[in-house]
Amino acid sequence: MPSRHNASDSKQNINRRNVIATIGAAGAASLAGCGGQSDGGDGGDGGDGGDGELFPLDVQLEVNADNSDRLQMVELIAESMEQTGYFNTTVETYEWNTYVGRVLDPEYQNNGYVPCIGLSGTFNPGSFCNALHHSDNVGQCCNLNGINDSELDDLMDSARYGVDVAADAELRGERYDEVWNYLADNRYSSITHFNLATSVSNTDLHGFEMWPFQEGMYSYNMFAPQDEQIMWVDRENTAGDSDLSDLSEGGTLSLAVGANIESFDPPHSTDTTSTLAQGFIFEGLTVNDAQGNVYPWLAESYELRDTNDIDRTAYADYMSTVGTTEEGATDTDEQVVVPHPDDNPAEDDEVRVLLPDDATEAIEDGTYGMQYRYNLQEGVEFHNGDELTAEDVVATFEYVENSDISAQTFDSLLAAVQVDEYTVDLYAQVADAEAERELPSPLILNATQIEEVEKGNIDPREGNTPIGTGPYEFSEFEDAQYYEVTKFDNYWTEQKGVSEAFSWFDGSSDFPDGPVLDGFEVEIVPDDSTRSGALQNGEIDSTYGINTSTLDDFDSSEEFLVYSVETGGYEYIQYPVNVAPFDDARLRQAINHLIPRERIVENVFSGYGRPAWTPIPQLAQGSGTADAEALEEELRPMNEYSVERAEELLEQVAADN
Amino acid sequence: MSLQRFILKRTLSIIPIMFGVSVITFGMFHLTPGDPVTQLVALNPDVTAAEEAALRERWGLSGPVWEQYLDWISNVLVGDFGQELQTGREVSDIVWTRLPETVALGLFGWAFALIIAIPAGVYAAVNKDQLGDTVSRFLALSGISIPNFWLGLMLILIFSLYLGLFPVLAPSRSSLISPEMLRYLILPGITIGTASAASIMRVMRTSMTEELNKEYVTAARAKGLPERTVILKHVLRNSLISVVTLAATLTASIVAGSVVVEVVFNWPGLGREFIDAINQREINVVMAITLFTGFFVILANLVADIVYAALDPRIRYD
Numbered sequence: 021m022p023s024r025h026n027a028s029d030s031k032q033n034i035n036r037r038n039v040i041a042t043i044g045a046a047g048a049a050s051l052a053g054c055g056g057q058s059d060g061g062d063g064g065d066g067g068d069g070g071d072g073e074l075f076p077l078d079v080q081l082e083v084n085a086d087n088s089d090r091l092q093m094v095e096l097i098a099e100s101m102e103q104t105g106y107f108n109t110t111v112e113t114y115e116w117n118t119y120v121g122r123v124l125d126p127e128y129q130n131n132g133y134v135p136c137i138g139l140s141g142t143f144n145p146g147s148f149c150n151a152l153h154h155s156d157n158v159g160q161c162c163n164l165n166g167i168n169d170s171e172l173d174d175l176m177d178s179a180r181y182g183v184d185v186a187a188d189a190e191l192r193g194e195r196y197d198e199v200w201n202y203l204a205d206n207r208y209s210s211i212t213h214f215n216l217a218t219s220v221s222n223t224d225l226h227g228f229e230m231w232p233f234q235e236g237m238y239s240y241n242m243f244a245p246q247d248e249q250i251m252w253v254d255r256e257n258t259a260g261d262s263d264l265s266d267l268s269e270g271g272t273l274s275l276a277v278g279a280n281i282e283s284f285d286p287p288h289s290t291d292t293t294s295t296l297a298q299g300f301i302f303e304g305l306t307v308n309d310a311q312g313n314v315y316p317w318l319a320e321s322y323e324l325r326d327t328n329d330i331d332r333t334a335y336a337d338y339m340s341t342v343g344t345t346e347e348g349a350t351d352t353d354e355q356v357v358v359p360h361p362d363d364n365p366a367e368d369d370e371v372r373v374l375l376p377d378d379a380t381e382a383i384e385d386g387t388y389g390m391q392y393r394y395n396l397q398e399g400v401e402f403h404n405g406d407e408l409t410a411e412d413v414v415a416t417f418e419y420v421e422n423s424d425i426s427a428q429t430f431d432s433l434l435a436a437v438q439v440d441e442y443t444v445d446l447y448a449q450v451a452d453a454e455a456e457r458e459l460p461s462p463l464i465l466n467a468t469q470i471e472e473v474e475k476g477n478i479d480p481r482e483g484n485t486p487i488g489t490g491p492y493e494f495s496e497f498e499d500a501q502y503y504e505v506t507k508f509d510n511y512w513t514e515q516k517g518v519s520e521a522f523s524w525f526d527g528s529s530d531f532p533d534g535p536v537l538d539g540f541e542v543e544i545v546p547d548d549s550t551r552s553g554a555l556q557n558g559e560i561d562s563t564y565g566i567n568t569s570t571l572d573d574f575d576s577s578e579e580f581l582v583y584s585v586e587t588g589g590y591e592y593i594q595y596p597v598n599v600a601p602f603d604d605a606r607l608r609q610a611i612n613h614l615i616p617r618e619r620i621v622e623n624v625f626s627g628y629g630r631p632a633w634t635p636i637p638q639l640a641q642g643s644g645t646a647d648a649e650a651l652e653e654e655l656r657p658m659n660e661y662s663v664e665r666a667e668e669l670l671e672q673v674a675a676d677n
Numbered sequence: 678m679s680l681q682r683f684i685l686k687r688t689l690s691i692i693p694i695m696f697g698v699s700v701i702t703f704g705m706f707h708l709t710p711g712d713p714v715t716q717l718v719a720l721n722p723d724v725t726a727a728e729e730a731a732l733r734e735r736w737g738l739s740g741p742v743w744e745q746y747l748d749w750i751s752n753v754l755v756g757d758f759g760q761e762l763q764t765g766r767e768v769s770d771i772v773w774t775r776l777p778e779t780v781a782l783g784l785f786g787w788a789f790a791l792i793i794a795i796p797a798g799v800y801a802a803v804n805k806d807q808l809g810d811t812v813s814r815f816l817a818l819s820g821i822s823i824p825n826f827w828l829g830l831m832l833i834l835i836f837s838l839y840l841g842l843f844p845v846l847a848p849s850r851s852s853l854i855s856p857e858m859l860r861y862l863i864l865p866g867i868t869i870g871t872a873s874a875a876s877i878m879r880v881m882r883t884s885m886t887e888e889l890n891k892e893y894v895t896a897a898r899a900k901g902l903p904e905r906t907v908i909l910k911h912v913l914r915n916s917l918i919s920v921v922t923l924a925a926t927l928t929a930s931i932v933a934g935s936v937v938v939e940v941v942f943n944w945p946g947l948g949r950e951f952i953d954a955i956n957q958r959e960i961n962v963v964m965a966i967t968l969f970t971g972f973f974v975i976l977a978n979l980v981a982d983i984v985y986a987a988l989d990p991r992i993r994y995d
Contacts, residue, residue: 161721427721499771500949547943550845
């Protein structure tokens, strides 16, 4: 049970708090604001604070109303703060769009409010600190409270950028450990927990493992030699302890997803269901395993050829000067590869930017951060019969320009340059430890198709069948209703054999040469309860995104299996560090100690989450820390629920005021 | 006023009404915060403020509201409803592909309503204040009071999940005109038709009761006509006038009344598209569906008036 570790310190307080908090978790919002004073009085300690001018301090927590779990979580935190007698809390809720507009307003940081929001991170450890804390992200996602700490900026930058960390993963982990420690000391934000992703299947689906990113869960499971992972359908036997020797081929898996496919055009969509659909049809140059390690895929091999110690100002000589619009946008139709770090389109009439042609020029002069060389697999066939060559790769990267994924792609990429028919160089802007994972991330498209279609129209609704190299080819799509993919007969790993195709493969000889399922039928069903109904009724085999109360029913049924895994999704509150008294780190630390992380996970999320004892979840620990266990040991005491520790800190704050 | 002039006048009045509908919807849409850019990139840490601004400009969302409205309406007047911003698909294509699904469901629900309501109304009126009447009035009251979404969920729970008689998912692979569609249509059709059935039944009962008290009925009975003939041939025909008008008005719900039901039953029609578009802040789609629905409602009312006149020549328009 949560919070038992505190029980020995102050038994009577804890018991009452547990009771109240549990009621609060059941949805009694009205409790917030009624227990504080009396508790402060009989607790004795809180009384001191109450006498001072600062305490009880009025704190407004803010949250989007449509997420009832998150709202309950904030109410729990508010209640926990009230209980000390040091705070008078109010919880304000907003409709989602209002909320986003409100918290992203650069003025928001001056209001002194405590916003709560959720983000999702990736294998890149930076995704668990940069968005929230880097001064570059003030006024945009998601440094909501104007944290501007150049020491922290430098720490975070030095963990990702620079020749030293790019070459030395161990050093990189150490640098990130510094970041996490710095964040724990300064406590600009409090990450409460990491979400678990769940999916439910009937027992016909064998060999399934959850993957930390929902959008990749089915394409990962269909064939992942990097983790020796493969799923199959066997309608005779019941899934559970089956292993590779039980594998049976063929069959069609029918799934239900929660939203329409925005587009089958990989760079022109970022939503989960589109990415999930594209995962059957397209492949990338590399793949990741569940730890985030990179393996060559469409590239037979890759190597880092060169690293230069430069920063982005080194491109100034190659940059073009373009105007800006009234709205503060850069006025050009071309992709901005690198904006000059010293120019600001919101304020200046003209800004310097590196455009794609400028980037090529810089590379010719030897100005680039890193050079990765990718040697493509030979004999890889697209669904239209074309063979994959370097031309397809280069055309893909051009196609990514000014697309929905251009921001993340050109966060690290400088340019893609063809070397010969089967060789491509990808250049990074600066020495970048994430480059190995980030540079090859776009899915590879077919050059002929790119030439034929209008940009963004690789979609059946536009009359174009998406063409990739993946194991399944597009077969049917009815807008907002369903789509089907069927096995591609000439899939290249099956032609070559898995151990021939991947020199790194050292798994069992039983492991098949490609996916074994004949196809997928995917129904589009936005309503959660309809999806779970369809699963119960036997109309589909597997789905995801079912709410936690229904999950428990599935979990207790013998006909269904519930899979879960910790993801990169996290929720947090952010302190208004520029507004007194929140400029005092001790106050922020005190509130952090009042966040009942275990109770939040147990009561609000029914156990489908993990308390954030450190700011990075499992999936980012590979490159985000030198020693995950040591880090947790160090940081956990600073994140544990402790009224005593909080009151100690608050008394110090009160005394100084 | 002649019928022709009446129709002409009513048809012309569509123009100011549609204009009003478009202004109000457009305005309300902009009163609520957020746009597709907020939806798409606002919480993406990789996207800079400058990139967001550029996207807004590209999608024509950066000017003041009246300017955006003028842009929009000048395109609509030449028949261009614009594109869905995030995907670039033509809005008119979206509406036309979704429309048949909605109409099929609406028609089924409408037919269901009539088939249930008219006999029930006749029965209730003939057996006025007896047990059968009380029961059917109670059912009608329930039908009007029960919210659509609740009824839909209950039907799914009982008939699909417990009894396994009907599929939970909407038809994705069957064509709209095929025998197996019936299995898919029944539950959502009943859900959509229930409220209409209830109101039609009540009107049927009232007007039938009124007619039954008239002198010609007494005369017919006195003449020695069998009760069956009196009811079905004389009374029913006369009391149908108000029901036909109501039923014509209710055809509007074939297009307009299905938003909730489509979401509950995962029905791929206009209503679900409408909800998706609102969530995605896709103004062009929302505007197009609103205008289309508005147009259909006006049209249904017009048809109701004309039918009314055709059935009862004593009715004059002025």
